[in-house]
Every structure is written in C-alpha cells, then in structure tokens.
Amino acid sequence: MRIREIVVISGKGGTGKTTLTASLAAVAAERKILADADVDAPNLALLLHPEETFREPFRGMSIAEVDRTRCTGCGACEESCRYDAIHVREGKAVVDEGFCEGCRVCLHVCPEQCISLKNFERGTIRRGDTAMGPLWHARLNPGGENSGLMVALLRREARKEAETAGAQLIITDGPPGIGCPVTSSVTGADFAVIVSEPSMSALSDLRRAAELCGILAVPFGVLINRWNLSEELTETLKKTCREKGWLFLGTIPFDRRIAEAVGSGRIPAPEMGDVLPALWSTIRKAGRLEQ
Amino acid sequence: MRIAVASGKGGTGKTSISASLVLARPENLALDLDVEEPNLNILLGAFEGGVLPVTMPIARIEGSKCVECGKCARSCVFGAIAWMGAGFPVINDSLCRGCGLCSRVCPTEAIFEEDQIVGEVRSGTCDGIPFLEGRLRVGSVSTVRVIEETVKKAKAFNRPGWVMDCPPGTACPVAASLRHADMALLVTEPTPFGRSDLEGMLELTAGMQIPTALVINKTGIGDLSLDDLCKKFGVEVLARYPFSRSAAECGARGESPFKTDAGWAEITRTLWSRIERRFS
Numbered sequence: 001m002r003i004r005e006i007v008v009i010s011g012k013g014g015t016g017k018t019t020l021t022a023s024l025a026a027v028a029a030e031r032k033i034l035a036d037a038d039v040d041a042p043n044l045a046l047l048l049h050p051e052e053t054f055r056e057p058f059r060g061m062s063i064a065e066v067d068r069t070r071c072t073g074c075g076a077c078e079e080s081c082r083y084d085a086i087h088v089r090e091g092k093a094v095v096d097e098g099f100c101e102g103c104r105v106c107l108h109v110c111p112e113q114c115i116s117l118k119n120f121e122r123g124t125i126r127r128g129d130t131a132m133g134p135l136w137h138a139r140l141n142p143g144g145e146n147s148g149l150m151v152a153l154l155r156r157e158a159r160k161e162a163e164t165a166g167a168q169l170i171i172t173d174g175p176p177g178i179g180c181p182v183t184s185s186v187t188g189a190d191f192a193v194i195v196s197e198p199s200m201s202a203l204s205d206l207r208r209a210a211e212l213c214g215i216l217a218v219p220f221g222v223l224i225n226r227w228n229l230s231e232e233l234t235e236t237l238k239k240t241c242r243e244k245g246w247l248f249l250g251t252i253p254f255d256r257r258i259a260e261a262v263g264s265g266r267i268p269a270p271e272m273g274d275v276l277p278a279l280w281s282t283i284r285k286a287g288r289l290e291q
Numbered sequence: 292m293r294i295a296v297a298s299g300k301g302g303t304g305k306t307s308i309s310a311s312l313v314l315a316r317p318e319n320l321a322l323d324l325d326v327e328e329p330n331l332n333i334l335l336g337a338f339e340g341g342v343l344p345v346t347m348p349i350a351r352i353e354g355s356k357c358v359e360c361g362k363c364a365r366s367c368v369f370g371a372i373a374w375m376g377a378g379f380p381v382i383n384d385s386l387c388r389g390c391g392l393c394s395r396v397c398p399t400e401a402i403f404e405e406d407q408i409v410g411e412v413r414s415g416t417c418d419g420i421p422f423l424e425g426r427l428r429v430g431s432v433s434t435v436r437v438i439e440e441t442v443k444k445a446k447a448f449n450r451p452g453w454v455m456d457c458p459p460g461t462a463c464p465v466a467a468s469l470r471h472a473d474m475a476l477l478v479t480e481p482t483p484f485g486r487s488d489l490e491g492m493l494e495l496t497a498g499m500q501i502p503t504a505l506v507i508n509k510t511g512i513g514d515l516s517l518d519d520l521c522k523k524f525g526v527e528v529l530a531r532y533p534f535s536r537s538a539a540e541c542g543a544r545g546e547s548p549f550k551t552d553a554g555w556a557e558i559t560r561t562l563w564s565r566i567e568r569r570f571s
Binding site for chain 2: 010011012013014015018038039040041042043046061080082083084098099101102103104105108109139140142143144145147148175176177178179180181182183197198199200201204205208211212215216229230233256259262263265
C-alpha cells in the first residue's frame with residue numbers, strides 16, 4: 001500500500017498548525033506516523049505527550065576549525081568566504097560557527113593549511129509513542145544551522161517506520177515561513193494543508209506559501225482558522241482561493257475553549273465538534289488517501 | 292539603539308509590537324528582517340521607494356573549456372554537481388550555495404559564476420516612516436543572505452536607532468538578525484507553546500550575550516507563569532499587552548492598534564521609557 005504524507009504549513013506563524021496537526025491525528029482512524037518538522041520551535045509533543053523510546057544526537061554538516069597555533073592571520077580565508085563566517089581578529093582567524101556552511105573554500109585557500117573540518121552536535125532527534133501513534137520529533141540547538149537537513153532526516157525516519165509498521169499515513173507539522181526547513185518539509189509530500197487566518201498578514205503569507213507549493217509541485221488546500229475573528233477578511237480569503245483556483249478545505253472558528261484546551265496541553269478535538277471530522281474527510285479526499 | 296523584536300514562536304505579535312514601537316518613535320528606522328514572510332509594511336502603511344535585487348552567484352560550466360575531470364563534482368559538499376565518471380558535469384541550481392570552491396579547483400577555468408536573484412530589498416518610507424524590508428524570492432532558501440543584504444543597506448540609512456522585526460524560530464535566520472542588535476525584545480504569550488519557544492530564544496540570546504527583555508502579549512488567553520524563566524535567565528518583563536478582540540481585529544485589517552487603541556498606545560510608550568532607562 002502506498003504511504004501518503006500530509007504536511008501542515010502556514011507561511012505565517014501562529015495560525016494554528018500544531019493544534020490542527022494534533023487534532024487531525026486524533027480524528028484520523030488510519031494507522032499513522034506523526035512528525036514535527038518545526039525543528040527550531042517544536043511544540044507537537046506538548047499536545048501528544050510522547051513516551052520517549054529513542055533519542056539520538058543530530059550532527060549536521062562539518063564546519064571549519066582553525067589551528068590557532070599555525071594561523072598567521074593572513075586573511076585569505078576571510079577574503080574567500082562567501083558567508084561572512086570567518087574573520088581575522090587579533091591576528092588569528094576565527095570561525096563564526098553559526099554562519100559557516102562547511103563549504104571548505106577556506107581550507108582550499110589557506111596557505112598554512114591550518115584549517116580543518118570538525119563535526120559537532122547540533123541538536124537531538126527523538127521518537128516517542130503516543131495515543132495517536134509514534135511521533136518523530138527533534139530539536140535544533142538555538143542558533144543552529146542545517147534545519148533543512150534535520151527535517152529531511154526526520155522525514156526519512158518517519159517514512160522508514162511507516163514502511164515497517166505498515167502505516168499508510170504520515171502527518172507532518174511543518175515550520176512557518178517559506179525557507180529552507182519549509183522547502184525540506186514540503187518537497188515530495190503528497191498533500192499540503194495551508195492553515196491561514198483572516199488577516200492581511202496571513203493573506204500575504206498564504207500567497208507565498210501557495211506559490212512555494214506550486215514551485216515544488218505539491219498539491220495543497222487552504223484552511224481558514226479563527227474565521228469568525230473577521231467575517232469580512234474570511235470572505236476576502238475565500239475569494240482569493242476562488243480566483244487563484246486554490247482548493248478551499250474549510251474553516252475552524254475562534255473559540256476560547258479551543259485555546260483553553262491547548263493551554264492545558266490537551267488536543268481540542270472535542271471542542272472543535274463536527275467541524276473536525278468534516279475537515280478530515282475533505283482532506284482525505286483531496287489528499288487521495290486510499291480507503 | 293538597535294532593538295531586535297523576536298519571539299521563537301510565530302504569531303505572538305512581533306510585527307504588531309515592532310510597528311507600535313516605530314509609530315511611537317518615528318525617528319527610528321523600521322527594519323523588516325522576517326524576509327520569508329515580511330508583513331511590517333502592512334501595519335505601517337503605504338510603501339514608497341525603490342526595490343533592489345539581492346543576488347547570489349551560482350556556478351556555470353563552459354562546455355568548450357571543460358576537460359571532464361570531475362574535480363568540481365568531488366569538491367562540492369552540497370552535492371550540487373552531478374558527474375557520472377565521464378562527460379560534462381551537471382550543476383543543480385537549487386542545491387548550489389555559491390561558495391565558489393568548484394571554480395577554484397577547476398584546472399581549466401571552465402567554471403564561471405552567474406548571479407541569480409534570491410530576493411530583494413525594498414527601501415524607502417511607509418507613511419513617512421523610514422523603512423527597509425528584505426523579501427526572499429519564493430523558492431529560494433537563501434534567507435540569511437537576504438537578511439545580511441538588508442542589514443547592509445540599513446547601515447547607510449544613518450538613523451539613531453533601528454526597530455528590527457525578526458523571523459520566527461530559533462535557528463540561523465534569527466541568529467543572523469540578532470547579531471546586529473544591541474538588545475533583544477522577546478515577545479511571548481503565556482501559553483505552553485509560547486513558553487517552550489521562549490526558552491529556546493532565551494538560550495540563544497544568552498549564548499550570544501545580547502541584553503534581553505520580555506514583552507508578554509495576549510495576557511488573558513493563558514495564565515502560564517513565566518517567572519521561573521525570567522529568574523533563570525535574569526530577564527525582566529517590560530510590558531504586558533492584554534488580549535483584546537478589538538486589537539486583534541484591528542491588526543487583522545492591517546491597522547496598527549497603536550493608532551486606534553489608547554490603552555495599547557500607553558503600554559507602548561511605557562515600554563519605550565523602560566527600554567531607554569534600562570538599556571541605553
């Protein structure tokens with residue numbers, strides 16, 4: 001059976017990706033694997049409460065390290081670095097670890113050959129069991145690079161487990177934005193749910209997220225969360241969907257009880273009422289999940 | 292003073308609070324560094340000015356000079372050059388990071404570089420306020436490159452202070468923004484998600500040794516205490532904005548609550564005076 005992967009993204013942060021992902025996990029009857037790809041601000045575990053079964057350090061790409069005893073401070077490395085990641089300070093080259101991409105240009109140009117590559121821990125990848133199914137999640141160390149690579153590894157683990165466990169569905173909680181980790185979350189997924197909300201900012205971000213899905217050739221649908229905060233802007237969003245030919249999936253109302261459930265670490269599936277199974281059925285059809 | 296408004300979690304109100312800070316002190320430069328989803332202009336008003344492209348070099352191979360040795364492919368750590376052991380190597384544009392190593396190792400100078408547009412910087416005013424915004428091209432992943440270019444342009448603006456609307460998360464785009472800041476103002480909300488992401492941000496600003504203070508937004512939608520985090524990291528809460536449906540609706544329409552909500556404006560003015568007293 002083919003495994004289908006649904007990824008929840010938003011463009012704008014704070015529109016309710018994580019709450020929706022957890023709620024879909026609660027309502028989907030399929031055998032499934034869950035993944036939190038928002039690796040630098042992961043929150044899905046706060047609703048799913050996994051019991052940890054596995055934990056492994058994440059090592060990103062190697063980065064440059066300078067042997068200070070041999071460095072003459074000539075500056076050839078600084079001049080050649082395209083990422084502004086190495087600077088001569090007080091006569092010695094210093095690597096700015098948060099910016100080094102590990103491309104090795106500095107190793108190539110250093111006349112003293114005193115630069116080497118080192119690999120270090122950039123975060124942790126974890127797996128846990130939850131009432132909704134296994135959860136793969138991760139945390140990138142603050143300021144860390146390689147979030148795209150970390151997301152790719154996480155998705156690979158989720159897929160591997162889906163294959164061995166015979167699960168036909170993976171639901172991934174994506175990061176905000178449209179950059180590296182989002183591209184890495186969406187590439188190759190079967191369907192993207194874009195969670196928007198009735199605001200001018202969310203509309204602007206929705207356009208960019210939809211454009212990204214188009215570039216990556218991933219089919220998507222749009223969901224409007226907290227629609228009743230502005231009926232007028234909800235209409236504007238719906239109209240944009242119609243004009244652009246984007247699939248409109250449905251709406252979720254703003255309800256204090258939903259916020260309170262999340263506030264106490266609980267999936268707000270009961271608070272969403274009939275809205276949730278209806279949404280899931282629409283997403284199932286749109287994402288072509290097999291019966 | 293250069294103030295970075297950041298949050299960890301998205302949607303806590305970074306942009307609303309950035310816009311309010313700027314509207315209260317319009318002599319400062321409004322700087323939108325959330326280049327993946329720039330929205331500060333929406334709250335500040337009509338943009339007038341120019342647009343400059345941000346480019347990044349990517350590798351190209353000149354077939355007539357290539358001797359098919361494969362050194363370029365072996366040197367590329369990003370796996371952006373495919374070579375099957377014979378014939379011309381092929382460059383995958385979306386994986387090329389423009390480091391320039393392949394052109395350095397090529398023995399016949401067959402590799403040259405071509406500028407690719409990865410985003411733009413919009414520079415001018417929003418409703419009269421000096422304004423600068425980075426905007427990543429959709430499909431590009433060069434977030435940090437666009438942030439760096441935007442900051443470079445900001446330095447030429449010659450303004451006494453900056454209010455920087457930063458990207459969400461705690462990864463390299465935020466670090467790239469924070470490294471130009473004199474202080475970080477972290478906007479959070481009293482919920483489990485807000486708290487968890489705030490902790491990551493506090494670790495980041497502590498690691499970067501940036502003076503840090505908190506703003507708690509939407510008090511009332513949750514009641515989670517953040518006192519222990521404040522104590523652990525030695526930071527102070529400088530302002531609390533209560534959750535109000537009217538402020539949320541106003542922001543949703545693209546208007547800053549600073550202009551329409553007297554209570555909101557007063558909190559912002561107090562916030563400014565506390566920032567100035569403690570951090571300048």
